[in-house]
Amino acid sequence: MDTRSPVSSRPAHGLSYVAPTATSPWGTYLAQIERVLPYLGPLARWAETLRRPKRSLIVDVPIEMDDGTVRHFEGYRVQHNLSRGPGKGGLRYHPDVTLEEVMALAAWMTIKNAAVNLPFGGAKGGIRVDPKKLSLKELEKLTRRYTSEIGIVIGPQQDIPAPDMNTNAQIMAWMMDTYSANAGATITGVVTGKPVHLGGSLGRVKATGRGVFVTGREAARRLGMDLDGARVAVQGFGNVGSAAAELFVGAGAKIVAVQDHTGTIANPAGLEMGPLIASARLHGGVGEFRGGGRIDDESFWDIDCDILVPAALEGQITAARAQRLKSRLVLEGANGPTLPDADDVLADRGILVVPDVICNAGGVTVSYFEWVQDFSSFFWTEDEINLRMDKIIVDALKRIWDTADQHRISLRTATFAVACERILTARQERGLYP
Numbered sequence: 001m002d003t004r005s006p007v008s009s010r011p012a013h014g015l016s017y018v019a020p021t022a023t024s025p026w027g028t029y030l031a032q033i034e035r036v037l038p039y040l041g042p043l044a045r046w047a048e049t050l051r052r053p054k055r056s057l058i059v060d061v062p063i064e065m066d067d068g069t070v071r072h073f074e075g076y077r078v079q080h081n082l083s084r085g086p087g088k089g090g091l092r093y094h095p096d097v098t099l100e101e102v103m104a105l106a107a108w109m110t111i112k113n114a115a116v117n118l119p120f121g122g123a124k125g126g127i128r129v130d131p132k133k134l135s136l137k138e139l140e141k142l143t144r145r146y147t148s149e150i151g152i153v154i155g156p157q158q159d160i161p162a163p164d165m166n167t168n169a170q171i172m173a174w175m176m177d178t179y180s181a182n183a184g185a186t187i188t189g190v191v192t193g194k195p196v197h198l199g200g201s202l203g204r205v206k207a208t209g210r211g212v213f214v215t216g217r218e219a220a221r222r223l224g225m226d227l228d229g230a231r232v233a234v235q236g237f238g239n240v241g242s243a244a245a246e247l248f249v250g251a252g253a254k255i256v257a258v259q260d261h262t263g264t265i266a267n268p269a270g271l272e273m274g275p276l277i278a279s280a281r282l283h284g285g286v287g288e289f290r291g292g293g294r295i296d297d298e299s300f301w302d303i304d305c306d307i308l309v310p311a312a313l314e315g316q317i318t319a320a321r322a323q324r325l326k327s328r329l330v331l332e333g334a335n336g337p338t339l340p341d342a343d344d345v346l347a348d349r350g351i352l353v354v355p356d357v358i359c360n361a362g363g364v365t366v367s368y369f370e371w372v373q374d375f376s377s378f379f380w381t382e383d384e385i386n387l388r389m390d391k392i393i394v395d396a397l398k399r400i401w402d403t404a405d406q407h408r409i410s411l412r413t414a415t416f417a418v419a420c421e422r423i424l425t426a427r428q429e430r431g432l433y434p
Helices: 025-039 041-051 099-115 136-150 169-183 207-223 239-250 273-283 297-302 319-324 340-348 362-376 382-407 411-430
Strands: 055-064 070-081 087-094 121-128 159-163 231-235 254-260 263-266 293-295 307-310 329-331 352-354
Touching (some): 025 041, 055 136, 099 121, 207 352, 254 273, 293 297, 340 352, 352 411
Parallel strands (some): 087 121, 087 159, 231 307, 307 329
Antiparallel strands (some): 055 070, 070 121
């Protein structure tokens, strides 16, 4: 299939402010939607709803800096689809954030929530800023002003933000407090990923990485791969990559390479997790770690490994890099790390890809638990959280795998088929108003 067709024949699907390319996040998402259409049957008549965000909000975020100057930042909140419930998706702070990227991330959240059968639609937010260049006071001002600006579209039954790239529990606490102050009551359920003592859930910080491990464990069983002694390479060493790496090591695997924005470290005998995590926290990345050899960043894609975990940014696995990979299994910890033409290369080479929309769904699953707990003011133990999450992820993956086997399609297309059937059934049954 020509993956360029969905973005060349309908450049923006009615959205004049976005012109996606075949390698852009939104272009990648549109190509993925195009591939699933043959498996939707009569529901395909509603497919255009998947190609259009329901609501896109662009906001100006002015703040007074510590030196007395006033700076303006551009922020976004996109609600892609709300047919199955309120919007759910993270908030990222990054200097390269764009509306198109946030649209794609919101769309992938729609698919992800439906794939694991959570009662949410998909949403995402972002601010174009380098948070490392802001003081803590400036970061708080930015967060609170942004929250006030998007307050018209968020709420526990409307749209529930959560942490994402460069955001954390503290930022969620500021968001919750700002929204609550404007509402005149404490409303803990407006965000998830909060500090535990403010209504957050145990197990949330490592939930996404745990989901990567759980899906990886199940996929390894399918491949007849023993995790004991398996070689794992991880790109991105934040909450997702580091948590997944720890769990794989706990299962007997060894981490042979790690890459982040500070560099690439490799050791065929395996990197020691404790010292590596401590070094990454101290230095803001893995680049200063002395327990492995420093290699060129591009050489990361040539590492001999059994499992590759891309857990950084989207668009990392190109067709050229896919030709070079030496892994048997790719676990997408990041959103959209594999381009559509690279998917084809990996399939031709017999490399199994567990797609982002199921692989990293552990985070939003535990966010759902947090949302439920906030409504009831009754909280579960971390063991209960992990058991519940594992069951949801394993059951969802089994349904997806059965669909893949039935139609002889990739896990990604099967995940989209399962998810889109649920989304479009909801759209059809709700009907159009007026």
